[in-house]
Amino acid sequence: MLRDLKPTDRINGFDVRPGHYTINGATPVRGGVNFTVSSFYATSVTLLLFKTRAKEPYARIPFPDSFRVGKTYSMIVFGLEIDKFEYAYAIDGPYDKDKGLIFDKTKYVLDPYAKAVTGQSNWGEKQDDSCVYKARVVFNDYDWGNFSMPSHPLEELIIYELHVRGFTKDKSSGVENPGTYAGIREKIPYLKELGINAVELMPIFEFDEMGSYRKFNGEQLYDYWGYNTVCFFAPNTSYEADHEHNREGTELKQLIRELKENGIEVILDVVFNHTAEGNEDGPFFSFKGIDNNIYYMLTPDGKYYNFSGCGNVLNCNHPIVRDFIKNCLRYWVTEYKIDGFRFDLASILGRNEDGSPMDQPPLLKSLAFDPILGNVKLIAEAWDAGGLYQVGSFPSWNRWAEWNGKYRDDMRRFLKGDSNLAWTAAHRLTGSKDLYNPVHRGQNASVNFLTCHDGFTLYDLYSYNEKHNFKNGWNNTDGANDNNSWNCGFEGETTDGNINALRIKMINNAFATLMCSRGAALFLAGDEFCNTQFGNNNPYCHDNIISWLDWSRKEKYKDVFEFFKYMIAFRKRFHVITRNRQEATCSFPSESIHSEIPWNTDFNVNTRMIAVMYAGASDKNPSLDEIVYFGVNAYWGTVNVELPALPTGYAWKLYIDTGRNSNEVITEHLNIFLHDRHYAMQGRSVIAAVAEKIY
Numbered sequence: 001m002l003r004d005l006k007p008t009d010r011i012n013g014f015d016v017r018p019g020h021y022t023i024n025g026a027t028p029v030r031g032g033v034n035f036t037v038s039s040f041y042a043t044s045v046t047l048l049l050f051k052t053r054a055k056e057p058y059a060r061i062p063f064p065d066s067f068r069v070g071k072t073y074s075m076i077v078f079g080l081e082i083d084k085f086e087y088a089y090a091i092d093g094p095y096d097k098d099k100g101l102i103f104d105k106t107k108y109v110l111d112p113y114a115k116a117v118t119g120q121s122n123w124g125e126k127q128d129d130s131c132v133y134k135a136r137v138v139f140n141d142y143d144w145g146n147f148s149m150p151s152h153p154l155e156e157l158i159i160y161e162l163h164v165r166g167f168t169k170d171k172s173s174g175v176e177n178p179g180t181y182a183g184i185r186e187k188i189p190y191l192k193e194l195g196i197n198a199v200e201l202m203p204i205f206e207f208d209e210m211g212s213y214r215k216f217n218g219e220q221l222y223d224y225w226g227y228n229t230v231c232f233f234a235p236n237t238s239y240e241a242d243h244e245h246n247r248e249g250t251e252l253k254q255l256i257r258e259l260k261e262n263g264i265e266v267i268l269d270v271v272f273n274h275t276a277e278g279n280e281d282g283p284f285f286s287f288k289g290i291d292n293n294i295y296y297m298l299t300p301d302g303k304y305y306n307f308s309g310c311g312n313v314l315n316c317n318h319p320i321v322r323d324f325i326k327n328c329l330r331y332w333v334t335e336y337k338i339d340g341f342r343f344d345l346a347s348i349l350g351r352n353e354d355g356s357p358m359d360q361p362p363l364l365k366s367l368a369f370d371p372i373l374g375n376v377k378l379i380a381e382a383w384d385a386g387g388l389y390q391v392g393s394f395p396s397w398n399r400w401a402e403w404n405g406k407y408r409d410d411m412r413r414f415l416k417g418d419s420n421l422a423w424t425a426a427h428r429l430t431g432s433k434d435l436y437n438p439v440h441r442g443q444n445a446s447v448n449f450l451t452c453h454d455g456f457t458l459y460d461l462y463s464y465n466e467k468h469n470f471k472n473g474w475n476n477t478d479g480a481n482d483n484n485s486w487n488c489g490f491e492g493e494t495t496d497g498n499i500n501a502l503r504i505k506m507i508n509n510a511f512a513t514l515m516c517s518r519g520a521a522l523f524l525a526g527d528e529f530c531n532t533q534f535g536n537n538n539p540y541c542h543d544n545i546i547s548w549l550d551w552s553r554k555e556k557y558k559d560v561f562e563f564f565k566y567m568i569a570f571r572k573r574f575h576v577i578t579r580n581r582q583e584a585t586c587s588f589p590s591e592s593i594h595s596e597i598p599w600n601t602d603f604n605v606n607t608r609m610i611a612v613m614y615a616g617a618s619d620k621n622p623s624l625d626e627i628v629y630f631g632v633n634a635y636w637g638t639v640n641v642e643l644p645a646l647p648t649g650y651a652w653k654l655y656i657d658t659g660r661n662s663n664e665v666i667t668e669h670l671n672i673f674l675h676d677r678h679y680a681m682q683g684r685s686v687i688a689a690v691a692e693k694i695y
Helices: 164-168 181-186 188-194 250-261 287-295 319-336 346-350 362-368 405-415 422-429 497-515 558-573
Strands: 009-011 014-018 025-029 032-038 044-050 059-062 072-078 086-092 158-162 198-201 205-207 214-216 219-221 229-235 265-270 340-343 377-380 400-403 446-449 520-524 591-594 609-617 625-633 639-642 650-657 678-681 685-693
Touching (some): 014 059, 032 086, 181 250, 188 558, 265 377, 287 319, 346 377, 422 625, 558 650, 625 639, 625 650, 678 685
Parallel strands (some): 158 198, 158 520, 265 340, 340 377
Antiparallel strands (some): 014 072, 044 086, 639 678
């Protein structure tokens, strides 16, 4: 039974009492607000209250020693009107820089559990002092009601990675609320038409795009991507169309709800490997003021390890930090109904406090077995900037999936015609079991991708041999050099019709291959209509058309868009592609590898034509076989292919052939049957054929 709590003390004009110690952050309670903050080494904590946008606090309320339990300070302050104040903390404690103790009671410290950060709502608006962040109390009273939650098996996901601002910011998007959560809502009919069943949002935790603000050649550059988190519990309010104070997150929740109502799961790209506080020269606004030597990995002399490449590294396997991360993920799952998380530079999450890799990292294990996160997809970017590369070996407990970086690299090389890759490509097509042993990793460990935010778009992958990052301001030294790209004979844009036709064919080849590979599939928003970044493979700092989607290209490349739609539908339609089904009556194996000769896998250094055949009983009619043949000819000349013999009464029907003109690659409606099982595959093309019952 709830009871009215009465003040026990009066401090600096405010009625107060000890608070709820297990409720972190600032939370509305009956008659007031509960403030809870923990610090292991602090000697005192003072709550600071500010008028809206004020630089100096109008009230300082120190937590009495009697309001402290263990290392946790908690206090209810009565009579506060939630929409009338902002808050921060002043925390005092020992100062010994060599030991990483850098308490400074003159600094304003942001609550790490804050649900909203003030002064961040207007994109590109630089604060007077970018190191001063304050928090706002938020009502968590959004009514989710009763609605159907999609729950797609991971291996059946078709993930669409997008940047909230860049997705609709350009006027060509045609939305009323460009660059916002609401703008994405306006595009839900488009996402349904495309056919994807999951979106992966690049970082939406509160970040300050002005944190790395600078000018280069007169152009403003920003921390556009958002991989420098300021606060892990607060949504980025500059992505809101409607800035409703004290109800931050409502617009995001409405977006998530409508996506789910349309069968689309929501995955967040989360950054727990470092924060925006940077190194010794970086700002001091949150963890540095709470327990610097606990939250960050420090060298013996108190400096910051930098396995993230961004100045600092969160000390993820310290018990306090581990609990913080778990609490954060639980919050996003319970309050925002998030379906999964992609962990940026996740190998850092498996490092010990001294930076060394751990065999069974406590954080990763605790997330794998956490009951609240039990149905959530956990996806690791299984490497870091410190040289730790764990693709195929990331600690998993049969729960963690991985961004399959080897799929990207190997298939890019194979598709452009590199030699000695036939067997490697065959493994990648069939789920990379050489990396992910099904006995230990199950059938859903691999998230396949050829493009993502980090690197070339699919159009640029076949338009540029080299990165063109000069507009980033680092003399083209930033961004990856090993792109495994091919410009098809000319660097950049060209009017040569043959080159442009080849580029479209290569794009179609790549996407068809992705859709016909086992494992979850991920691709970059805009690839479906040949969006370009003009050869920039690291546009992290560009808030302009380099990073924004140019929706006018959807009409220009409508044949590509229609092909993407078709291949997504093809993958969904033939379930044998995504995983083993009940054994086919014809007794074909669930998957088999072929060369231009059926069942022949005598591959050599020059083999550039491979095929995979998937077979199983149809989900809709178990008495019928579902058999799909997918062939890739990465050779530049024609290869005469023989398809496997089918059971009596079946014949191969050709569904796609990218060797045809771009508006004719979908051949299903042409009723082309390969009764003699032979087909001349054009150079650099892919085909898909399906066994159909003819009598």
